[in-house]
Amino acid sequence: MTELVGGPSLPQERKLVTSIPGPKSQEMMARKNAAVAAGVGVALPVSIVAAGGGVMVDADGNSLIDLGSGIAVTGVGNSAPAVVEAVINQVQAFTHTCFTVTPYDGYVKVAEKLNELTPGDHEKRSALFNSGAEAVENAIKIARHFTKKNGVVVFDHAYHGRTNLTMGMTAKNIPYKDGFGPFAPEVYRVPTSYPFRDGLSGAEAAKVALTQIEKQVGAGNLAAIIIEPIQGEGGFIAPAEGFLPALQAWATENNVVFILDEVQTGFARTGDLFAANHEGVVPDMVTTAKGIAGGLPLSAVTGRAEIMDSAHAGGLGGTYAGSPIACAAALATIDTYEKENLTERAREIGAIIDEFFGEIAKNDDRIGEIRGRGALKAIEFVESGSKNPNAALTGAIAKQAGEQGVIVLTCGTYGNVVRFLPPLSISDELLREGLQVVADALAAN
Incomplete structure (x- = not known):
């Protein structure tokens, strides 16, 4: 077949010339x-x-x-044309330095943009990584370091990744967990809000979850609560109204870091720039990836400055974390979300x-x-x-x-x-x- 160039110039049609797979x-x-x-x-x-x-x-x-x-x-x-152009320009300038060796402007610009756009008008900091699971794992690291506590609460039907810690946080056994244990300790699972199956209001579902947290974990042992605002791999489960605000309020009252995993829901996907905005929820930290960079591997943790700055220098990072190429793509991608509404x-x-x-x-x-x-x-x-x-x-x-x-x-x-x-x-x-x-x-x- 004739060599094709991708992008919106491709004919926008369904066309079958062989059986699938051909x-x-x-x-x-x-x-x-x-x-x-x-x-x-x-x-x-x-x-x-x-x-x-x-x-x-x-x-x-x-x-x-x-x-x-x-x-x-x-x-x-x-x-997307703007992403392609940004990536080409960056590749021609340089492909890699490792930000923790010799930093560059693109990483800082992405952090500035995330600090501006994520929910809440408090002072924020961001750290960049490569994958959603890596962002989640670092969010837990930071929360534990800040609170000096170890416990992490996750929810039924959750998905947070495939690393050892995030497998333990993920609910579904096959294909994600089966045979890959043992998993990291101090991860506790509680019921979520699943209106189609539990029939509960958001307040009722939150009471069930929070009672279990209080009785089986204890706020004094808990570093963080982390939840997807709409659960992804678990079945696109949108919680009943009021469930997320109740969790956030309890976490704030009990000095527990409230983390929203917006890896799949973030960046315009739900009709808001972030799914948290639907009910005005302001998390202490938010993890992002997937839609952030138009197809290049990039993820981030963005959170309250006092929490994010609690980790010591050298405690966060990675050889490829915040790749200059991915950062260039992210800036073009975010600009496209905004310009094209x-x-x-x-x-x-x-x-x-x-x-x-x-x-x-x-x-x-x-x-x-x-x-x-x-x-x-x-x-x-x-x-x-x-x-x-x-x-x-x-x-x-x-x-x-x-x-x-x-x-x-x-x-x-x-x-x-x-x-x-x-x-x-x-x-x-x-x-x-x-x-x-x-x-x-x-x-x-």
Whole structure:
């Protein structure tokens, strides 16, 4: 096939010229299986050669609709022009110095921007890292150092990463934890707010969680509470109104650091720049990654100055942490979110998904709940006439959609949730076409 250049110049269409996966993708997968560790799985076995706007093109010439954004990473679109230009300019200047050896302006600019944009008008500091898990791990390090306490509270259905500490913080066993223990100590799990399944108000759910914390952990032993404002891998579970503010208030009263993990929800994804803004929650620290840098590896911890500055010099960092290339990409990405008003675009995308599947749900009771905010949406599938999780249906829908050229992701503790994370650059027409393919898969199963 003709060599393709990615970005929004790609034809924005779904086009199937072979079965999926096609012969070239199958050849690549055979090589992958012979060269890559088996533990590195894939959701859809296609070999991508170009991407942009709302599409990905594989080696066989198939153009697929992207409803996953590389797990909420390419919010501004794949190979967004401003990001590409910024990366090229930085690569031509220098690729690496290690900020903790000889610092550079890009890192400082990203920190300044995060301090400005994250929730709250208090004085802040930021530290940059490479991945979401690395940011979470460092947030816990900092909280423990600041409070001189060890305990960490996490929640049912949580996902925080795949390092040893963050595996212990993550709830779901397979595929994230099984056989990889023992895990780091002093991590305690309590119930979350899951309105579809617990039927509780935010205040009621918070009372359950906080009572368990007080009785089984004790505020005097607790360094931090960390929670995703909308749980990601756990099933895009949005807590009932009032749940997060109640946790924040209790943490403040008890000298416990309140951390929001906005790795998946941050940067316009939920229709606010940060999901915390929905209820005006102001965390002591916030972790970010994914959508921060247009596809380059970058993450951050941003928090109250007195907390962030408590760690001694040399206690934070890493060889590649805050890469100059990733920082250049981040500055261009954040600028794109602002200039193109992508928070509003996320709300428009969410409204389309709600309307589209809301109509279908009227006649199909296997759609248990449509939930999420903005362009972070999900459908929880259940067995007809009940709330029993329907993982088989979920898997069948994702498989059939992929075969028809639409990339969708599944999630949920019970494996029964299809999630929608389209790039915010996707057109209405392409989005609706992708949703229709998913709907057709539902109808066929």
